[in-house]
Structure formats: structure tokens, C-alpha cells
Amino acid sequence: MATRIVRDPRRAGRSAGGLVPAATAALLLLGGCGTTPAGTASGGTAPTGTATGGQTAPGAPAPARIPQATTFGTVSGAPRDASSDGATDGLVVHPERAVPVFDRPGGRPVATLPTEQLGAPTWVPVVESSGGWRRVLLPSRPNGSSGWIPGDGLRAAHTPYTVRVDLAHRRLTLFRSAKETGRWTVAIGGAKTPTPPGRTFLMATLAPAKRTPSPIVLPLGTHSATLDTFGGGPGTVALHGWPDASVFGKAVTHGCVRVPEDALRALSRVPLGSLVFITG
Amino acid sequence: MSHSHVAGRLTAAGLLVTALVAAAPTASAAAPRDAEGAAYGLTVTGPLDVPPVPAVSSRSGDVTKHLLREDHTDLVDASALDVSAAADRARSAVARVAVPSAKLRADAVSAECRGGRGSASLARASLAGRSLDVSPPPNTTVPVDVPGLGRGSLTLNKQQRRADGRLDVTAMELRLPVPGDAATIRIASATCGRAAAPPKAPAPTPVKRDLPVTG
Numbered sequence: 001m002a003t004r005i006v007r008d009p010r011r012a013g014r015s016a017g018g019l020v021p022a023a024t025a026a027l028l029l030l031g032g033c034g035t036t037p038a039g040t041a042s043g044g045t046a047p048t049g050t051a052t053g054g055q056t057a058p059g060a061p062a063p064a065r066i067p068q069a070t071t072f073g074t075v076s077g078a079p080r081d082a083s084s085d086g087a088t089d090g091l092v093v094h095p096e097r098a099v100p101v102f103d104r105p106g107g108r109p110v111a112t113l114p115t116e117q118l119g120a121p122t123w124v125p126v127v128e129s130s131g132g133w134r135r136v137l138l139p140s141r142p143n144g145s146s147g148w149i150p151g152d153g154l155r156a157a158h159t160p161y162t163v164r165v166d167l168a169h170r171r172l173t174l175f176r177s178a179k180e181t182g183r184w185t186v187a188i189g190g191a192k193t194p195t196p197p198g199r200t201f202l203m204a205t206l207a208p209a210k211r212t213p214s215p216i217v218l219p220l221g222t223h224s225a226t227l228d229t230f231g232g233g234p235g236t237v238a239l240h241g242w243p244d245a246s247v248f249g250k251a252v253t254h255g256c257v258r259v260p261e262d263a264l265r266a267l268s269r270v271p272l273g274s275l276v277f278i279t280g
Numbered sequence: 281m282s283h284s285h286v287a288g289r290l291t292a293a294g295l296l297v298t299a300l301v302a303a304a305p306t307a308s309a310a311a312p313r314d315a316e317g318a319a320y321g322l323t324v325t326g327p328l329d330v331p332p333v334p335a336v337s338s339r340s341g342d343v344t345k346h347l348l349r350e351d352h353t354d355l356v357d358a359s360a361l362d363v364s365a366a367a368d369r370a371r372s373a374v375a376r377v378a379v380p381s382a383k384l385r386a387d388a389v390s391a392e393c394r395g396g397r398g399s400a401s402l403a404r405a406s407l408a409g410r411s412l413d414v415s416p417p418p419n420t421t422v423p424v425d426v427p428g429l430g431r432g433s434l435t436l437n438k439q440q441r442r443a444d445g446r447l448d449v450t451a452m453e454l455r456l457p458v459p460g461d462a463a464t465i466r467i468a469s470a471t472c473g474r475a476a477a478p479p480k481a482p483a484p485t486p487v488k489r490d491l492p493v494t495g
Contacts, residue, residue, distance in 0.1 A: 071491075092481050106323065106331025119487040130335055132318075132471075156444070157481035193494065207486035216486060217493060224494045233492030240493070255494035271481030 069101055069111040069138040069147070071118070071203065071219060071236045077103050077110045078138060078145040081127065084199045085277060087162065091126040092273030093134060093154040101147035105133040110147055111140065118204040118219065123157075123273030125201045139203045139221035141234070143196050159271040163202070163239075165257055165278045167195055170249050172239075172259055174266055182266050187247040187258035189224075195237060195255050196225045197278045202239075205268055214241035216268045220276055224255035239267055239276075315339065316446070317370035317393065318471040321347060321361030326456075326463035328355065338365040354380065355456075356465050363470075369394040370470035372451070377467055379454060382424045383408040384434065391437075391451040393472035398449030400437035400468070407434060430457040446473035 067073040078101070094115075101111040115122055117139060127146060128135035134154065138145040160177040167188050174182040189195035200222040208217055217240040224235040235255070242248075242258035259267065316339045320332030334345035344364040349357075359376040373390040386405035392398065398418070405412040407422060416436035424432040438450040451468035 090481075091478060104331065105335070106325075106329050118491060119489050120484065123481065130337060152443075156478040158478045159481040189494070202484075204491075205484040205486045206491055207488050208490045209488070213495075217491065219491055219493060227494060230494050231492030236491060236493050238491075238493035240495075253495060268486070269483050272484050273481065 066100075066109055067111050067140070069113045069140045069145075071139045071221070071223070072234050073111070074141040075101070075111040075138055075145050075147070077108065078140070078142075078147050079103055079135070081137060081144040081146045081199055083127065084144060084197075085279065086127070086199070088125060088127055088275065090158045090160055090162075090274075091156060092123050092159050092271065093126055093136065093149075093156050094121050094123050094273075095149070096153050096155055099149045099153060101136075101138065101149055102133075103147065105130050105148050107148070111138065113138070113147075113149060118206060120204045120272065123271065124221075125273050125275050126156075127199075137199065137201055137221055139201075141223050143200075143222050143225065144198050157271070157273075159274045161270045161274040163267065163270065163274065163276040165195065165276065167197065167278065167280050170251065172257060172263060174263075174270070182263065184260050184263040185249045186260075186263070187242065187249070187253050188251050189253050189255040190251050193224060193226050193254040194251075195253070195257060195278060196222050197280045198222060200237075200276050200278065202267075202270055202272050202274050202276060204272065213243050214264065216240065216264055218264075218267055222278070227254065230254060240264065314477060315367045315472070315474045317365035317367060319363040319365050319370040319372040319391075319393075320469050321363055321372055321374050321467070322356065322358055323466050323469075324356065324463060325466075327458055328463055332469075334361055334363055336363050336365045336370075339367050342366045355463070356467075358467065365470075365472075368472060370472050372468040372470050374451075374468045377405075377452070379456075379465060381426055381429075382432065382434070382454060382456060384424070384452075384454060386412070386452075389451045389468045391449045391468040391470045393447055393449045393470040396447055396473040398437075398439050398447055398470065398472075400449060400451040402436070402451065412436065424454065424456070426456060429459070432456045432462070442471070442475075444475040444478075446471055446475050 095113050098112050098114050100109045101113050103110050124136040126134045126136055132151040133148045134151050135146050135148050162175045164173045170188055172184050172186045200220045203219045203221045206217045217238050219236045219238045222237050227235045237255045239257045241264040318337035320335040323332040324330035334347040336343045336345050347361040357378040358374045361374045363372045371392045375388050377386040377389050384407050386402050388403035391400045401415055402412050418437050418439040420436040422434050424434050432455045435453040438453045440448045448471050450466050454465045456463045
């Protein structure tokens with residue numbers, strides 16, 4: 001059953017009759033939503049164990065008040081991503097072991113970045129460097145969270161890809177080495193559940209148990225700004241396919257970006273950690 | 281010297297920045313595009329984390345910072361720190377260094393890294409009353425006995441190659457046997473060289489998993 005929490009009570013009142021059926025349909029189409037990880041409520045400390053792909057033994061005690069930086073958690077005190085529209089040199093890093101995340105180089109620990117996100121290796125984009133420290137985008141709430149991690153023990157790689165979602169024109173463009181390789185008309189969030197603007201990244205590539213409405217779902221490191229939870233999940237925004245082509249070009253989703261089949265095929269080959277710019 | 285005592289003094293002192301000036305980067309010379317210089321004056325890791333201060337890095341022209349410290353701590357005392365970095369070089373100089381618990385003192389300590397090669401120099405430096413070499417060879421290590429705590433080590437002109445191929449040069453690295461964990465004090469550090477280009481990021485492998493997303 002689809003459940004959701006709308007941040008704005010006025011919206012909750014208005015939308016009770018209009019959006020829940022649509023949400024239910026969307027969730028059913030998205031493969032019944034599968035297993036809902038524990039601890040999906042927004043706020044508080046992210047669960048250990050299963051929620052992050054098993055890198056922590058189930059049942060192990062959570063680190064005291066230090067949340068895991070996953071799509072399920074909220075990181076308090078994380079520095080905001082100040083350059084939300086800036087490109088980088090494409091550096092992405094994978095922690096080979098869980099690493100502490102600090103609010104500044106050598107500062108206060110605000111989270112732990114695990115080695116996996118949703119069962120896939122954690123790859124996050126580096127948006128700033130200072131000495132041996134790297135500031136990376138985090139996949140947690142609040143949107144735009146970033147944090148500093150020590151450069152030691154990181155596997156570094158370069159991605160030539162960036163994705164731009166133009167909400168005004170309802171268009172997604174894929175770039176490789178700053179050259180456009182594809183452009184598609186897409187569906188974006190509706191007026192009451194808009195797709196959140198900002199700089200984020202491809203967090204995972206999922207193959208749902210049910211291939212309809214989309215055989216591949218690409219969760220991003222950002223969340224709906226109006227839905228605290230959605231279908232038992234944490235309100236994660238994703239790129240995914242949609243079987244009905246009539247939606248493309250419309251603002252009808254609950255925050256996700258629905259893309260045509262050939263766009264999904266191209267996007268599913270883009271390395272994790274690649275930046276996604278969502279602009280209004 | 282207890283943990284909490286030292287931590288309290290460090291926190292109270294807060295490594296106060298009394299003067300901090302950063303120059304804007306200027307146009308670069310013919311440094312390789314992936315070259316980056318970086319430097320810092322002092323850092324402490326272990327039970328007492330002190331971030332590198334002051335710290336600079338540059339992939340283009342000269343960037344400098346100056347830090348003047350008036351406060352003292354039980355653990356380490358350094359009165360003036362000057363750091364600079366450009367794409368192909370970096371330098372760090374720290375004046376009037378004292379680590380009382382290790383009886384380590386120096387009028388000046390500096391590290392320089394240029395074109396992937398490093399050097400360090402000490403002026404009127406001594407450990408437990410014994411003078412230290414003005415230009416110590418790379419990775420010169422001497423034992424340090426701390427009364428009541430045990431034996432630590434002091435490495436002079438520590439030179440270490442990073443995983444990305446760049447060189448770290450640290451004029452002094454002092455490991456103190458603080459109870460429960462070692463505290464490491466690094467004084468005057470410079471990094472330079474051309475970083476190896478990272479490999480191509482891998483194409484993702486889809487994970488069989490369902491996540492409710494905002495359809």
C-alpha cells in the first residue's frame with residue numbers, strides 16, 4: 001500500500017483525494033516496491049545493516065548518534081553544497097572501507113559514508129579538495145548535503161558524463177566530455193510534488209523484480225522536498241522509464257524524472273557518482 | 281598529561297587564527313594541468329584532532345596563507361606559520377615550535393616541495409637538549425622518551441609518495457604515546473608533483489533490488 005507524508009499540511013489536505021490513487025498506481029507499476037528497508041522514516045539515524053547493503057552486520061549496534069550517509073538517513077550539520085550548478089573535473093571516489101564524514105577538514109564528524117548504497121558500491125562525486133581532504137556530495141537528506149572525507153583509502157576514478165534536467169523545458173540532456181550525446185523530452189514532478197532542483201548524482205542502478213513500468217531505476221542522491229516518505233521509501237528521486245509515452249513533456253510525477261526507453265538505455269551505462277544538474 | 285586535560289587546553293586555545301590572509305591565485309606558468317601543490321603548517325591527529333592549519337592548495341598560481349598564533353597549549357606551541365602553494369611547488373615554514381612533553385624545540389622548521397622533489401630544514405632545533413641536524417636526510421627517525429607515557433618517535437624530513445604519485449614532505453612528524461592511542465603532530469608539510477590521472481569510472485552493474493521512489 002502506498003503511504004506518504006506531505007510536508008505542507010495544506011497540500012496534504014488538498015491532495016488526499018487526488019494523488020494517493022495515482023501514487024498507488026505508480027507504485028504498483030514500479031514493481032510493487034519490493035522489500036521496504038527498515039528505518040525509512042525521514043529524520044533520525046539511518047539504520048545499520050540491511051539498509052546500506054549489508055556492509056554492517058545485521059543486529060550490530062549503531063554508532064552513537066552518527067548517521068550513515070545513505071538515501072534513508074538525514075545528516076545534521078552537513079555543509080550545504082554551495083555551488084549547486086557548478087561542473088567539476090569528473091572525479092568520483094569509492095570508499096574501500098566506511099569512512100567518517102566531517103563538517104570541515106578535520107572538523108566534527110557528522111556521518112559515516114558506507115562502502116555500499118542500495119547493494120551497489122558507493123561512488124560519490126568530489127566537488128572540492130583541500131590538501132588531502134575531499135568534499136563529496138552525500139545521498140542523504142537534507143538535499144544538497146555534502147561532507148569532507150579523508151583522501152586516504154579512497155578509490156578514485158574519472159567520469160566524463162554529466163546529466164542535465166531542464167525542468168522548464170522538461171528536457172534531459174546527457175553529456176560526455178562536455179559534448180551532448182543525447183537529448184530527450186521527459187516527464188517531471190507535478191506542481192504539488194516538484195522535482196527538486198540542485199546538483200546531485202547517480203547513486204545506484206537498480207533492476208526491480210518487476211520490469212514494468214521500468215526495467216531499470218536510477219536513484220539519485222536527492223529527495224522530494226514535499227514528500228517525507230513515499231510508498232514506504234524515503235522519498236528518493238530517481239530517473240526511470242515509463243511505458244506510456246504520452247507523459248513525456250508533462251509535469252505529472254511525484255518528483256521522479258520519467259524518461260523514454262532509449263534515454264534509459266543510455267543513462268544505465270553512466271558511471272555511478274556522475275553529476276546530475278536539475279535546473280528550473 | 282591526561283587526555284582530557286590536553287583536549288581541554290587545545291579546545292580552549294582553539295588554535296586561534298589571529299591573522300589570516302589569502303592571496304588570489306595568479307595566472308599559471310607552464311605547469312602540467314594535473315599538477316597540484318599543497319601545504320599546511322601544523323596538524324594533530326589521534327585522540328586530539330586538529331585540522332591542518334593554515335592550509336592551501338593550488339593548481340595554478342601562488343596561493344599563500346599566514347597564521348599568527350598567540351595562545352599556547354600543553355601539546356604543541358607554534359607562533360607563526362606561513363604556507364604557500366602553486367601548481368608545481370609548495371612550501372611551509374613554522375617558527376618558534378615547542379612540544380614541551382617531548383622536550384622538542386626549534387626556532388624555525390620548514391619543508392619545501394618543488395617539481396616532485398622535497399627538502400626540509402631546521403633552525404636551532406633540539407630534542408631533549410640534543411641538537412638536531414639542520415638539513416636532515418629524508419626519513420630520519422629518532423626515538424622520543426616521554427616521561428610517564430613511554431616511547432614515541434620523531435621523523436625528520438619525512439618524505440612519502442602518495443597513491444596518486446605526488447610527494448608529501450613533512451619537516452617534523454612526532455608520534456606521542458598518548459594513552460589509548462598515539463597522537464601524531466605534523467609540523468610544516470608541503471606536497472607537490474603531478475598526480476596520475478585516475479582511471480575511467482566503471483559502468484554500473486544493475487543490482488536486483490526494489491526501492492520505492494517518487495514515481
